[in-house]
Amino acid sequence: MDFGILADPVFFVQNVVDGLSRGALYSVFAMGFTLIFGVLDILNLAHAATFMWGAFAGWLVMAKASMPLPVGLAAAMLAGAAIALALELIAFRPLRRAGARAGADKLSPMISSIGASLVMVSVAEAVFGVETKRFPDRVLDPKPFLIGGIGGVRISRAQILILAASVILVAVLGFFIRRTRIGKAIRAVAASPRASLLLGIDVNSIIAITFLVGGALAGAAGILVALLTNDIAPGMGGQIELRGLAVVILGGMGNIEGAVLGGFLLGLVETFTIAYLPGGSDVKDAIAFLVIFLILLAKPDGILGKGKAERG
């Protein structure tokens, strides 16, 4: 332990801020991931590729067309939604139809999503090239806000944006799922597609809407990560995918609030491991996944995991 910095309250608060903003990214990514899982019971492994396309869409709009940030965010979410919808129509729906005839197989849609992901990354490589893209300095003023003067806690504009966006997205998504007709229909389909069909719910439309929402969240996460790290490349989804999956499981598969909590927890654990353990940056992933493992030992269904029947 490093006692010198352990006693420094500014350093501690700084790490809370950094951990939360890092966690907010995982949360936004995992929300869409877990939403689609909750409804369809399949892992959409093209979520990370959707995330990457969202980042590129935002980058195109902001860096190339010089549009302001809200337009970039909207473009990223629209691109994510459109791509996810296309995924559903091309990669998932045909399999569901075939599966309904032949007896459902949970693995074939996952394989299909892996294929889709590879195609999406290859297309991005062909369109944008493999070199990392950056935002010009004017896009996001790198000068941070200082709390408590020089030597105080620093929050960058990107961090504020990410924290605000994640809180707003959680609130909006929560409201949408719990209070709106469509949200209720999504939960009904999640609980039982067959029963929903009997109740007169257009299951295919509801699944399509779920993909739209999940894709928009992936796109939002993409542009937010791009803004925080200033690093946009076709392979950028690979880093967040495994962590996002861990967060989804940690929170309880299909549980949106759980994914948000899990995201923040992972962000904080990673940040504090780097900050306070000697050589912490070497072992941050090992420690983070050890913590996840220990939590899952205590709560095998995840932090907020319930039985499958109650999910949604």
Place this chain on the structure above:
Amino acid sequence: MPAKRLSLGLAAIAITGIAAAGTPATALPSSIKIGMVETLTGDNSAYGISIRKGVELAAQEINASSLLGGSRISLVVADDKADKQEGISVFGKLIDDEKVAAIVGPTLSGTAFAADPIAQKAGVPVLGTSTTAVGITAMGDYIFRDSLPQAAVIPGTLAAVVAKYKPRKAALLFQADQEYSKSEAEVFKASLAKLGIQLVGAESYGRGDSDFRTQLRKLWSRKPDILVLCSLVGEAIPALQQAREIGIAVPIVGGNGFNSPNILLNAPEASEGLIVGSSWFIDSDVPESRAFVEAFRKRYGGDPDQFASQGYSGLYILANAIKRAGSADRGAIRDALAGIRDLGTTLGPFSFDANRDPICRSVPLTVKGGKYVLFR
């Protein structure tokens, strides 16, 4: 008059380099295949793409000249994608299928550690033009490089930093799972210790990381007088930007990875004042270098960097060795390479030492107005 300067440069190379060789060039085959293995895609392709431009320019010039008599160099380019497995595979293809006489590359030290032993075993000379890690040429007597090893650059760079800023404490950030970066961090540590500068913190990150704020804050909390970064271009840009963003206001010293104008282009504000050590800089008054810069601008419409310069010189060194050997035989080329002494190149008079490492000068540079200039 670009053409005139160019021919002057070539003449200088010809006179200093090969005048003594005297072997009739007629013994050479009409076409000599040289393999080039570089990282041409991915995050760190900035180096490979730059080297390729330098090597291809040199090939064009050599083939237009009478350096190899009537013989022409035919480049076989392969992309190692910064991947060791890919590096091993393309080395195999170049050696067995293409039957190349020698290989230029690979771009990254990590790939070299994986792939060079294959060439060594097959008896194919390899000339690295960007590998700087400790131990590259120790892999065997067929392995050469014209890129200065870290131990030949870093002490001089740090000495220049000491002369100007008199730092007492230093902090270091490096990539724990990357051979080049790890090796460079060790060399920096040793050099700092020798200069009596205390290392108050060393933090690392992993492949694919792009948020280094926490590591940098931890280092900054120890109040270093200088910050040392050992990163490849993909991580160098965010590392620089984030260091400045979190308020690190002390001089930043970069490793060899920071010798890419790509960094200055992408982090114009954060890279200002950055200090690096290099074998070459654009305003170098070495005549071969001036001719090279002019020819490069003419062909590509932009400025070359250290990596293009080392790639360009690399192929000239190889061509001169082939001329001296008077044969495209791999073993004969190896022996001739080992005998290269005081060859005029863009890097100044160039020799290989007994360990097949380069002997050429190293200059401390700093970034001013988006350009590498001499650090004083």
